Amino acid sequence: MRVAVVQTSSIFGEAKKNVDQALSLMETVAADLYVLPELFNTGYNFIDEKEVRSMAEPADSLTFRTMSEWTKKHSCYVVYGFAEQADRIYNSAALVGPEGIIGIYRKVHLFDRENLFFAPGNLGFPVFNLPIGKVGIMICFDWIYPESARSLALKGAQLIAHPANLVLPNCPYAIVTRCLENRLFTATADRVGEENRGGVNLKFIGTSEIVAPNGKILCRLGVQESTISVADVDLALADKKQINEYNHVLKGRRPDQYYL
Ligand code: ACM
Numbered sequence: 001m002r003v004a005v006v007q008t009s010s011i012f013g014e015a016k017k018n019v020d021q022a023l024s025l026m027e028t029v030a031a032d033l034y035v036l037p038e039l040f041n042t043g044y045n046f047i048d049e050k051e052v053r054s055m056a057e058p059a060d061s062l063t064f065r066t067m068s069e070w071t072k073k074h075s076c077y078v079v080y081g082f083a084e085q086a087d088r089i090y091n092s093a094a095l096v097g098p099e100g101i102i103g104i105y106r107k108v109h110l111f112d113r114e115n116l117f118f119a120p121g122n123l124g125f126p127v128f129n130l131p132i133g134k135v136g137i138m139i140c141f142d143w144i145y146p147e148s149a150r151s152l153a154l155k156g157a158q159l160i161a162h163p164a165n166l167v168l169p170n171c172p173y174a175i176v177t178r179c180l181e182n183r184l185f186t187a188t189a190d191r192v193g194e195e196n197r198g199g200v201n202l203k204f205i206g207t208s209e210i211v212a213p214n215g216k217i218l219c220r221l222g223v224q225e226s227t228i229s230v231a232d233v234d235l236a237l238a239d240k241k242q243i244n245e246y247n248h249v250l251k252g253r254r255p256d257q258y259y260l
Contacts, residue, residue, distance in 0.1 A: 001132045002232050003159065003185070004031035005208040005219070009193040009226040012043030013055065019066055022080075025228040031076060032132045035189040037208075038081035038107075038140050038163040039091065045195035045202050049089075052117040056085035059094055059104055072098045077130060079137060081163035088119035093137050093163050095128055103128050103137075108148065111141035111167075113200070125151040133158045133235035140164040143171045143178060143188075153182035154250060158238035162188040165204055172207040176215045183213040183249050184238040192224055213238050 006025050010018045018041045026034050038044070041063050042055045057063060067078045077097040084092035090106040091114055106121030107114075125148060127136040136157030142148040143162070152160055160178075164171065166188075175186050192206040209220040210231040218231035241249045 001032040001235060002030065002230050003187045003210060004029055004034045004228055004230040005187050005189040005210055005221065006034055006036045006228050007189060007206055007208040007221045007226055008037055008040055008191050010037070010040055010043045010191055012045060012195050012197060014043075015041045015055070015063065018043070019063055021226065023066070023070060025226065026070070029228050029230050030074070031230050033077045033079070033135065033159075033161065033187070035161045035187045036078065036080035036163060037189050037191040038093070038165040039083060040080055040163070040191065042083050043195060044165045044191075044204075045197045045200060046113075046117050047198035049117050052083055052089055053085075056083035056089045058085050059092075059101055064094060064096060064101060067094075067096045068098075068100055071096055077102070077132065077135075079135070079161040079163060081139060081165075083118075089117065090121060091118045091139060092121075093139055093161070095135065095137065095161070097130070102130070105137035105139065107139040107142065109142050109145050125155065127152055127155040127157045136160045138162055140166060140171075143175055146178065146181065149178040149182050149184075149186075153184055157184055158235040159185040159187060159233065162186055164188050164190040164208075166190045166207070167202050167204060169205060172205075172209055172220065175209070176211055176217065179211045179213055180215045181249060183241050185213060185233050185235065186211045192226060213240070
């Protein structure tokens with residue numbers, strides 16, 4: 001199957017323009033699964049909770065309907081990040097396909113000032129069994145907790161769709177280890193550009209990438225341009241967890257020895 005990472009340069013508060021920008025990139029390349037950045041439609045650098053509240057949307061919003069129509073037309077799936085208005089406001093990602101909304105993930109490990117605006121995710125780490133393969137989701141800073149990718153691997157994910165708004169430089173390198181230690185694919189879709197709001201300036205590092213279970217970087221985008229890249233991936237490779245005759249990355253775990 002073919003997976004695409006869509007690297008946008010969202011403009012804060014310009015949802016329509018941001019959705020249109022993502023769609024125009026997606027129109028240029030055929031794929032089975034498109035991964036878009038975290039909070040791709042709203043932008044990231046909120047000033048306060050009131051502002052997030054005014055821009056958050058329920059899972060079945062206009063963005064969802066637009067993406068859903070698009071997946072119907074192109075027979076594909078899309079994972080995108082958005083501010084979810086539910087019982088509380090979550091930093092979420094939706095998985096949308098021709099059949100409508102397939103699932104939601106709510107970011108478990110909130111980064112920095114996100115802790116002021118969002119409720120921590122409460123849906124665990126879901127894996128969705130799609131006709132194209134088993135797709136799990138985590139969002140941005142979840143990468144720094146190996147437990148995120150490990151939970152998804154233990155639940156059978158072959159590919160992790162990873163919407164991001166990266167500001168630290170480490171993830172593009174560290175995610176390679178997440179792939180190796182779990183023997184799965186990752187597709188990190190980051191954004192580029194800067195948001196200077198309320199005295200806080202954030203610069204996003206781009207460097208979206210698709211990485212294979214053997215740690216090979218299949219594609220890596222630049223630090224400045226809004227663009228898209230694809231990779232053909234054989235997800236069955238992610239089912240091969242055996243490293244050699246004696247070592248299996250998941251079965252070799254020793255949870256009985258992991259204690260404080
Ligand atoms: C991040 O989690 N957006 C850095």
